[in-house]
Amino acid sequence: MPEDLIGKLLAENYPRQIAYVQKLIKSDIMSHSYCFVGSAEGAQNDFAIYFAAHLLCHKNCGQCKNCQAFQNNIHLDLKVIRSLNNQAISLKQIQEGQKHLSVSPQLGQYRLLIIQDTEFLSLASANALLKTLEEPPKKSLIMLTTGRPDQLLKTVRSRTATIILPKLPTKNLLNYQISTEEQKWIGGRFQRLVKLTAKNLDDFHTWQQDKEFWLEFIKNDTVQREKMVNDRFGSIKENRSLGKLLSTGLTNLEEVLQTLIQNGEEKSTKRLELIRILKTMLDDNVNVKMILDYLIVII
Numbered sequence: 001m002p003e004d005l006i007g008k009l010l011a012e013n014y015p016r017q018i019a020y021v022q023k024l025i026k027s028d029i030m031s032h033s034y035c036f037v038g039s040a041e042g043a044q045n046d047f048a049i050y051f052a053a054h055l056l057c058h059k060n061c062g063q064c065k066n067c068q069a070f071q072n073n074i075h076l077d078l079k080v081i082r083s084l085n086n087q088a089i090s091l092k093q094i095q096e097g098q099k100h101l102s103v104s105p106q107l108g109q110y111r112l113l114i115i116q117d118t119e120f121l122s123l124a125s126a127n128a129l130l131k132t133l134e135e136p137p138k139k140s141l142i143m144l145t146t147g148r149p150d151q152l153l154k155t156v157r158s159r160t161a162t163i164i165l166p167k168l169p170t171k172n173l174l175n176y177q178i179s180t181e182e183q184k185w186i187g188g189r190f191q192r193l194v195k196l197t198a199k200n201l202d203d204f205h206t207w208q209q210d211k212e213f214w215l216e217f218i219k220n221d222t223v224q225r226e227k228m229v230n231d232r233f234g235s236i237k238e239n240r241s242l243g244k245l246l247s248t249g250l251t252n253l254e255e256v257l258q259t260l261i262q263n264g265e266e267k268s269t270k271r272l273e274l275i276r277i278l279k280t281m282l283d284d285n286v287n288v289k290m291i292l293d294y295l296i297v298i299i
């Protein structure tokens, strides 16, 4: 059962937190709001969805009306708000969430609102949310998630019960084989956690290896870089294939740099700007070999 799989992944990686929320669900003594605090690329969104699924059906049986509606993403009592394309979460989105909470539960016990990646709340939307956290409607439950708790208003955080999900240790990663059927079921719901733990998700390894390649690349000097580029791209003669491979590579390099910047490595900001220029050049059909030469020398 795919539900069991997600439960297994979470239970293995976060046994204390899972035991805690299961106790909460059974005891029925619930806070009005929870904040799941993880790390960048962490499992906090998956955890909130998992929590919601178990609140809608305690046994998560997979058969009842609640489970069926949840699995088809049409459960009337559950609403998920998230940042679209890394844009701020708008006041309008929060107001829609408030409207959702003001209605009585239709199928389950609670009206549930999940606000993902709350570091994207605008000041206006954070303040609007604060009002709801101060006076939550009856039978409502709000779940916030964030990978950047430092960027969330303290007043918002102080009104929620926090559940911390530390970054997964590397030894726990990549331990699971996930079948195609399971991948289909998982769809967009539990992506982060699965990406962190799955062995054979499409191209996962390629993606990971490519990132490692670029991380090594930027640390090397130009002589080493040239060698790396030759090893990787030298055998590809056709310009279009070369362009495609480089385009994916630049996107991955961009992600590597963003991570470095998030970890406080400021000099990568300049590099990121340069990569974006190279991407534009690639889109404008500038000669791929020339772009590779730039990459070796100027990044």
Ligand SMILES: [Zn+2]
Pocket: 057, 059, 060, 061, 062, 063, 064, 065, 066, 067, 068
């Ligand atoms: Zn059920």
